[in-house]
Amino acid sequence: MTDDGAFSVPSFSCRHCGHPVTQPFVDLGVTPLCQTQILPGQFSAPERHFPLQACVCTHCWLVQLRDCIGSADVFTEDYPYFSSYSSSWVQHARTYVDRMVERLGLNAGSLVMELASNDGYLLQHFKPHGVPVLGVEPSRSVAEAAVAAGIRTEIRFFGREAARDLRSRYGAADLIVGNNVLAHVPDINDFVGGVQAALKPQGTVTFEFPHLLNLMRLNQFDTIYHEHFSYLSLHAVLAVFRTAQLEVFDVEQLSTHGGSLRVFGQHVGAGRSPSPAVQALLDEERQAGLLDAGTYAAFAEQAKATKRAILSFLIEARAHGKHIAGYGAPGKGNTLLNYCGVGTDFIDFTVDANPAKQHTFTPGSRIPIYPPDHIREARPDYLFILPWNLKEEIMAQTAYIQEWGGQWVTPIPRPEVWSAPVGRSAPT
Template sequence: MSTDPVRFVTACRVCGSERWQQVVSFGKVPLANGFLDADGSHEDEEAYPLEVISCRTCRLLSLTAVVDPQVLYRTYSYVTSGSETMARHLRTVVRLCGKRVDLAGGGLVVELGSNTGDQLLAFRAAGARILGVDPARNLAAIAVDRGVPTLPEYFDSATARAVADEHGKAALILGRHVFAHIDDVADVLAGVRELLAEDGLFTIEVPYAVDLVEQLAFDTIYHEHLSYFLISTLDALFARHGLRTVDVERLPVHGGSVLVSAAPAEGPWRTHDRVRALIEQERAAGYLDDAVYDAFAARVRTTCTDLSRLVRGLVADGHRIAAYGASAKGTTLLNICGLGRTELEFCTDTTPQKQGRLTPGTRIPVVAPEDVTRPPDHYLLLAWNYAEEILRKESAFLEGGGRFIIPVPEPTVRGEAVVSR
């Protein structure tokens, strides 16, 4: 049996094609959530190829290298953000799902990759029965302590059968920012068919490939995100596995996402016009052809060069710079732009699991906000998807002359507070 933690993609996980367009390569990058102990040498820190390709048949955007999920997820440092933005978003997901599924009647909601249970608690408040499935044992234990029943397992067809036997069929199976992490989508969708009620819905939230390209959110490319989907790609995938795409909503969270619902093809649900409209928009905008992805790669190279030049120029002029938000996307950004402890004094973050540790690859110390005794002149905002909320929160820093560097889609310096609405 091979012990290599990396498998390289040959056939598309959606359609089986081997016709690929090379889009962008970042070389070898450490795992996005592989934060390091502060007292080690870390000479053995692993890095893995980070390269994106596009299937010329169905236009799935895929990483070439699939890292063993046991390496990625059994102990995991990412927890659902406690920000105002995310709290509102979790309520929005409940509201949108509640338009189609009877939550108040105690229907079963099963969440894949349920993390510490924040989303399921919002569904419980709406009247649903809840069950989480998450392979990260450390996070599943936290969820259980919070009163959220959680299986510390990967979701597959065998897990689905066990859940159905014990809990009955699910009215809703939800996967928020987890479906893009899955390599064997066929087995997961077989599990969905096992567990989902005939009139139930399978709803996923994934990064939208159109937003990735248009907003130049290249730092959301990391080893956990194996796939970046168009609606047309998802529609083809669902049809291949006996499901019908029912509806789609575009949402701003995480730099641009889509909430997509599918149902058994033989069930009562029909496809909303929004689905067909977005598929046509993708075709008309050129997302089924090579040129869009070639242009994306060129813009990525320009932004990386400009950001590195901006940060190093400020440091050369005597400015003190730190990072704000030890996000997974920050690992990609810092490593591919070559920004480390020479440029950034520290990284501030509210996540206890990351505090007192070092950022992957770049070895920048992560500190709690309350431990920052001497603020920098500039913060490089790695958690740029929460920019407006952070700029409101840090109004005192800005009013005192501090500045934020927003890295994408092109580097900009912000010095004004955002007025609360």
């Protein structure tokens, strides 16, 4: 710890470029793995906790966690995240598929490969177009759901070796899709190198990931957790792509996950010239200070300020006899709960639409998780939305809390109270 309260970083090697990493970004304490659920019989058992400290490499500008866990610790056979439980995310996938079929001219002679294909939420939309697909998913629980839905899926981790094997058995891919996976891989060079090995000479790869610039501008510290090994700017992605002999030729800014990027890549020299959007975004990142170590050093205080504001709201609400329930049990929610030290002293329970999470407890904070209909039974005064990126969808689904005067709370970028679903009134 330094004199100004920042944590010091013993040098470690950047997982992309290998240069020493010493620049702190934010310290979120010591927390459990956030995509685990605690069964009733495990309630009193010890739980593994790991340091959650993010740093930035000032050579390639990749923000990253120090290595303390591996992919196998996270993406286990009973990994509980199923993408299909978010209707807005499924619609996002459908829109993407329709656009890519038209833009790339995909047909029955093409092959689409999705990395971290989860339960088939995206690949299912290629079926009506007659486009062959292959999912690659390391977690058996969600992969088997995809197979049951008729989505051809390989249950394995992806990298160069897997890519060569898959290419030999299925052929090279016209389109490789990676939505919210690039940040999840500890060996980012092997993963992107695998993309290069599995992609046709004129093929396209698209990656979607939360944009580091939005994380910093909107104080989304809760999107930092052990399952996210990297936090990505366009500058960092260009550096990783160059190492794998890939290049970005287009980029789109999306509203998903609090503000994401969709990058379009190809083999170096494949012929498509970069769109003006690529340079425009690089310029925006540079002007925002993403190539300045001081910008990263200042972020930690933003997280602390929001933590204090969240706790102030919760303390005041409870002091006035208000009951608070959570909505959702996402990874980001567990980071927020553990960093802020919030348990059942503030939040009575939370709910989740995913049956795999119901009737368990959140890691670390030990808040019980129920099915969504428990909200009607408990009639809380506030519904604290942990997956705040889905607030419009959740508010619409739970509009009935207005029957008893219930209100919603979103914690990021700062706590706000809403008296009606978004679009019907301003926050109170």
